[in-house]
Amino acid sequence: MDLEVLIGEIRDTEIKVVTAEPPDFLKTVLGSLPTDVLAGTSPLPDIVPSDTTRPYITLTFAQSLDAKIAGKGGRQLILSGEESMKMTHWMRTMHDGILIGVGTAVNDNPQLNVRHLPFPNQHTHMQHYHHPRPLILDPHLRLPPTCKLVANAAKGAGIAPWVLTATPPKADGFWASEGDEEKVREWEARRDALLSAGATIVLVERETLHPDLPPTSTDLPLPAVLRTLRAQGIRSIMVEGGARVIQSFLSTAASERLVDTLIVTCAPVIVGGEGVGYAERLEGVPGMRHVATDILGRDVVVGLKLST
Numbered sequence: 047m048d049l050e051v052l053i054g055e056i057r058d059t060e061i062k063v064v065t066a067e068p069p070d071f072l073k074t075v076l077g078s079l080p081t082d083v084l085a086g087t088s089p090l091p092d093i094v095p096s097d098t099t100r101p102y103i104t105l106t107f108a109q110s111l112d113a114k115i116a117g118k119g120g121r122q123l124i125l126s127g128e129e130s131m132k133m134t135h136w137m138r139t140m141h142d143g144i145l146i147g148v149g150t151a152v153n154d155n156p157q158l159n160v161r162h163l164p165f166p167n168q169h170t171h172m173q174h175y176h177h178p179r180p181l182i183l184d185p186h187l188r189l190p191p192t193c194k195l196v197a198n199a200a201k202g203a204g205i206a207p208w209v210l211t212a213t214p215p216k217a218d219g220f221w222a223s224e225g226d227e228e229k230v231r232e233w234e235a236r237r238d239a240l241l242s243a244g245a246t247i248v249l250v251e252r253e254t255l256h257p258d259l260p261p262t263s264t265d266l267p268l269p270a271v272l273r274t275l276r277a278q279g280i281r282s283i284m285v286e287g288g289a290r291v292i293q294s295f296l297s298t299a300a301s302e303r304l305v306d307t308l309i310v311t312c313a314p315v316i317v318g319g320e321g322v323g324y325a326e327r328l329e330g331v332p333g334m335r336h337v338a339t340d341i342l343g344r345d346v347v348v349g350l351k352l353s354t
């Protein structure tokens with residue numbers, strides 16, 4: 047190929063990269079950066095709730111036409127097509143944090159980075175784009191210290207995860223039952239292994255019915271999780287799932303107002319009855335206001351705001 051033509055093509059490619067922008071759908075539903083800030087390089091400044099007890103929450107996931115988010119036995123499915131996956135990665139750049147449950151972390155071993163966005167012409171992907179802080183709900187510290195989130199961060203190719211957990215409960219200063227002391231020692235050993243690998247442990251206070259009684263659920267209380275994260279400087283979070291986490295956020299949203307925006311990608315596939323759904327046990331789902339629907343490639347994406 048003629049050298050001039052080749053240089054021209056490279057210049058065109060560079061121009062395309064520099065002008066790459068999030069899809070209009072995201073701008074409509076979540077907003078945009080100020081015009082003097084390069085796309086994807088900073089979280090959105092305007093999605094910070096006035097309520098200082100929690101961050102702004104965008105709940106988002108991809109589902110099939112029959113509302114499944116994974117296959118039989120939790121097998122990870124790539125439901126999003128190329129365009130909607132790219133939209134998801136743009137959305138990741140827009141938030142301070144990205145939150146998943148430990149079920150997803152163990153099952154999918156995700157990276158939660160923005161690698162589907164165009165490569166910048168200067169700097170590395172990591173240097174150019176804003177990467178959200180991975181946040182894992184993990185009461186029993188099941189996250190393997192060898193997982194990709196920790197390994198990527200150790201080699202400078204990712205942001206180290208924060209693991210949200212709670213110290214194993216005692217009843218009235220004593221271990222509640224035989225074997226609890228051993229369980230606590232194992233929890234401490236897992237905590238130390240995660241710390242050595244580079245993860246940060248964030249302790250969340252569990253709510254109890256009575257100070258002398260252990261908590262009724264092993265799940266972490268979401269209001270306390272969000273309060274803790276906001277106090278640590280996390281102003282916006284994209285919650286990606288999985289099934290239990292989606293249920294928790296949607297079921298408590300009505301009474302506690304935990305979710306601000308819901309963005310669902312719907313892929314044109316049917317998974318069938320053995321797939322993993324999130325809707326079966328939903329209770330008290332709050333009212334929602336439709337903001338925008340768009341078609342990205344073969345997928346439909348829907349954006350809604352949750353009512354107060």
Ligand SMILES: NC(=O)C1=CN([C@@H]2O[C@H](COP(=O)(O)OP(=O)(O)OC[C@H]3O[C@@H](n4cnc5c(N)ncnc54)[C@H](O)[C@@H]3O)[C@@H](O)[C@H]2O)C=CC1
Pocket residue numbers: 106107108109114115116117119120121122123125146147148149150151153154183184185186264265266267268286287288289290291292294322
């Ligand atoms: N299609 C999609 O967009 C996505 C699909 N997935 C799929 O979801 C599946 C994993 O879902 P699950 O097994 O339900 O795991 P999950 O990711 O929802 O994690 C649940 C775990 O989180 C912990 N947790 C702590 N506090 C909690 C709280 N307040 N509420 C809920 N959980 C809390 C508990 O230990 C619980 O077992 C995988 O098959 C994965 O592939 C996950 C994310 C997105």
Ligand SMILES: Nc1nc(O)c(N)c(N[C@@H]2O[C@H](COP(=O)(O)O)[C@@H](O)[C@H]2O)n1
Pocket residue numbers: 107108122123124125126130131134146150151154155156157158159286287311
């Ligand atoms: N938007 C979206 N589309 C799909 O088809 C998906 N399966 C998911 N899953 C979520 O993304 C995580 C994987 O992230 P990385 O690709 O490793 O960065 C996965 O764990 C789910 O949270 N999302």
